[in-house]
Amino acid sequence: MEEIQVELQCADLWKRFHDIGTEMIITKAGRRMFPAMRVKIAGLDPHQQYYIAMDIVPVDNKRYRYVYHSSKWMVAGNADSPVPPRVYIHPDSLASGDTWMRQVVSFDKLKLTNNELDDQGHIILHSMHKYQPRVHVIRKDFSSELSPNKPVPSGDGVKTFSFPETVFTTVTAYQNQQITRLKIDRNPFAKGFRDSGRNRTGLEAIMETYAFWRPPVRTLTFEDFTNMQKQQGESMIGISVRKNQHFHHFYCGIFMCGSKYVELESDRSPAEEKL
Numbered sequence: 321m322e323e324i325q326v327e328l329q330c331a332d333l334w335k336r337f338h339d340i341g342t343e344m345i346i347t348k349a350g351r352r353m354f355p356a357m358r359v360k361i362a363g364l365d366p367h368q369q370y371y372i373a374m375d376i377v378p379v380d381n382k383r384y385r386y387v388y389h390s391s392k393w394m395v396a397g398n399a400d401s402p403v404p405p406r407v408y409i410h411p412d413s414l415a416s417g418d419t420w421m422r423q424v425v426s427f428d429k430l431k432l433t434n435n436e437l438d439d440q441g442h443i444i445l446h447s448m449h450k451y452q453p454r455v456h457v458i459r460k461d462f463s464s465e466l467s468p469n470k471p472v473p474s475g476d477g478v479k480t481f482s483f484p485e486t487v488f489t490t491v492t493a494y495q496n497q498q499i500t501r502l503k504i505d506r507n508p509f510a511k512g513f514r515d516s517g518r519n520r521t522g523l524e525a526i527m528e529t530y531a532f533w534r535p536p537v538r539t540l541t542f543e544d545f546t547n548m549q550k551q552q553g554e555s556m557i558g559i560s561v562r563k564n565q566h567f568h569h570f571y572c573g574i575f576m577c578g579s580k581y582v583e584l585e586s587d588r589s590p591a592e593e594k595l
Contacts, residue, residue, distance in 0.1 A: 321457070321459070321476060321477065321478075321479045323477050324361065324362070324363040324364060324457055325361070325362045325363050326359050326360070326361050326362075326442065326455055326457070326481040327359060327360045327361075327362070328357075328358075328359055328483045328485070328486070329335060329358035329359060329360060329424055330355055330358060331483075331485065333355050333506060334355055334483070334486055335485050335577075336483045336502065337355065337485075337488075337499070337502060338484075338485040338486075338487065340496060340498045340499055340502065341393060341489065341496055341499065342416055342486075342487065342488035342489065342499070343488060343489050343491045343494055343495060343496060343499045344430070344432055344451075344488045344489070344490055344491070345490075345491060345492065345493070345494070346432045346433055346434045346447060346490045346491070346492060347432075347433060347434070347446055347492070348433060348434065348435045349433070349435075350392050350431030350432065350433040350438070350440060351432055351433075352428065352429070352430065352431055352432075353427075353428075353430060353432060354503060354506075354507045354509075355506075356426060356427055356428035356430070357374060357426075357427040357428075357430070357453050357455065357479075357486065358406060358424050358425065358426045358427070358428070359424070359455055360424055360425070361420050361425060361457065362420055362421060364417030364418075364420055364421055364457070365417045366389075366417045366418035366421070367416060367417065367418070368416065368417050368459060368460070369414050369415065369416055369417075369460035370413070370414070370415065370417055370420060370458060370459055370460065371409060371410070371413040371414055371456075371457075371458040371460070371463050371466055372409075372410040372412070372413055372415075372420060372425055372455070372456070372457060372458070373407050373408060373410060373413070373456045373458060373466065373472060374405065374407070374408045374410070374427050374453060374454065374455050374457075375405070375407045375408070375428060375443070375453075375454055375456070375471075375472055376432075376443050376445065376446055376451045376452065376453050376454070377451065377452055377454060378399060378449060378450065378451055379450040379451060379452050379487055380399070380450060381398060381399045382395045382396075382397070382398065382420070382449075383396045383397045383398060383399050383400060383446075383448050383449060384396055384397070384450065384489060385448060387495065387497035388495075388514075391496065391498075393444035393489060396448070397423050399446070399449055400446045400449070403444040403445065403446060404434055404444055404469065405469065405470060405471045406441070406442070406443045406444050406454075406468060406469065407466070407467065407468050407469075407470070407471070407472055408427060408430045408441070408443060408468070409466065409468060410425060410427065411429070412425075414460060414463075420576065423503075424552070425455075427455075427570070427571065429444075430443060431443070432445055432490065433445070433493070434446065434447055434490075439529045442467050445490045445492060446490065447490050447492050448489065448490065448491065449489070449490055450487060450488070450489050450490075451487070451488060451489075451490060452482055452486065453482065453483075453486050453488075454472075454480050454481065454482045455480070455481045455482070456472050456478060456480050457478070457479045457480075457481075458472070458473070458477065459477035459478070460479050461477055462475050462476070462477030462478055489563050566569040
């Protein structure tokens with residue numbers, strides 16, 4: 321087992337997130353990680369049988385909060401009570417060392433949840449805590465105690481690997497807008513949020529699609545509202561305009577473009593924005 325080596329794939333992307341402060345969304349139903357953990361394994365016995373598994377453990381015993389004016393994570397108190405242990409056993413397990421070494425081992429189907437009663441096998445985590453993913457190589461003869469609902473067994477036939485750049489903070493909505501932009505830019509499943517030039521915000525890209533709106537995004541006036549009504553006719557639904565008492569400007573609520581509802585200007589905080 322001493323000869324085994326595990327190399328993190330997409331390490332440059334992980335480092336870009338790490339430099340900002342990686343955040344991972346957790347939901348009741350379970351959310352996949354991005355970036356996903358992908359590794360290349362070397363040094364296995366080609367004829368030996370192995371399980372490959374992953375778990376996620378707390379970095380410390382602290383709970384965190386995001387401070388917007390300084391764009392930093394700060395300690396907010398002690399960690400919440402421990403969650404039930406969960407281990408994600410790679411679906412290709414059990415396989416020979418030769419099989420594992422000929423492929424990139426991807427954990428892209430692993431999901432994170434904050435539902436402590438989850439019965440789908442997702443990894444259970446607390447929001448606003450820092451965690452470290454770990455990859456385990458487990459020889460078949462040491463796997464008798466291996467279970468999705470128990471801690472990973474220890475012993476000479478088990479080797480564990482972790483990568484500092486994969487540490488992340490769990491959130492129910494992204495806190496740092498830089499993380500939101502980087503996820504939109506790099507996640508292939510966020511194509512709908514990108515434009516061909518990759519220079520505009522997702523909202524600006526949507527607005528430019530329609531004749532009655534051109535970026536940059538700005539607050540609507542009554543004149544804009546009247547013009548949109550004339551241009552769109554019955555396609556405009558659910559319009560509401562109200563005076564904002566704090567900033568003395570007008571807020572345009574929800575309108576429908578095709579089959580999608582779009583919010584022109586939102587009074588949601590950055591913490592409520594998510595992919």
